[in-house]
Amino acid sequence: MPELPEVETIRKTLQRFVIGKTIASIQVHWPKIIKSPDDSEIFKQILCGQTIQAIRRKGKYLLFDLEDYTLVSHLRMEGKYSVDDTNDPIKKHTHVIFAFTNGQELRYNDVRKFGTMHVLNKGEEMKQKPLIQLGPDPFDAEFSFAYFYEKLKKTNRVIKAVLLDQTVVAGLGNIYVDETLFKAGVHPLRKANKLTKTEARAIQQQAIITLEEAVKQGGTTIRSYVNGQGEMGLFQQQLFVYGQENTPCKNCGKAIVKLKVGGRGTHVCMTCQK
């Protein structure tokens, strides 16, 4: 259930194995994952013969650069990639298989089948759905304090909802929003347009710091996330609030509370977050 640090870790591990590999054939066992082209048969046809040149990331999306196309992949809750040998047994929830000319395969596995793939003409991927709707990646210069503060000023939603909104900033999900707000000392139910400049700055900075640190740790594994080599992340050891309900706050000792904000489980320290 990857957020930015998990997707970035997958990108880095995967690129070591698939760059320069040429797609010889493709199997699609759950066509609903393929969102464009509409027909998964066309998806298979146009990608055969294409060589992977690079893997990029924007927010929580992986972008596979091919010669004529870009494959835009979102893992949603449970999507995983692995690189296997043709003879390796196929797992139960493997839905898309890209077989390379060298006998290896890039396999997409997704227990809940929520993940999506779009194939778009090379160079046009940023100009259309799904990427066109995304706000800046938090590691981009575009995610400046001026930009962020303006966004906060003109919405009366609660701050947690704003941080989860991928059109504002692309890459934060439930774990890292809760962690960011804890470190910034801001309660998730605060109205975005009522935050002080100092609070807004703390949120912006802590978001970047938290994501950077999580990337260094290879992401967070709560129950199922693994990178492109099947390895777990380590950032769960550094969580302050996410999944820590009824345990003492590492800062003040008071029990972490779990509540619902915008339908999402939300973890907060009532004394440290105002």
Add this chain to the structure above:
DNA sequence: CACTATGTTGGTTG
């Protein structure tokens, strides 16, 4: 067995 939760997001409704 029933019911809830889950790292996401898109659509519908009021």
Add this chain to the structure above:
DNA sequence: TCAACCAACATAGT
């Protein structure tokens, strides 16, 4: 414009 709810789907926990 936005919150609330549901949908997509499978599994694990209570």
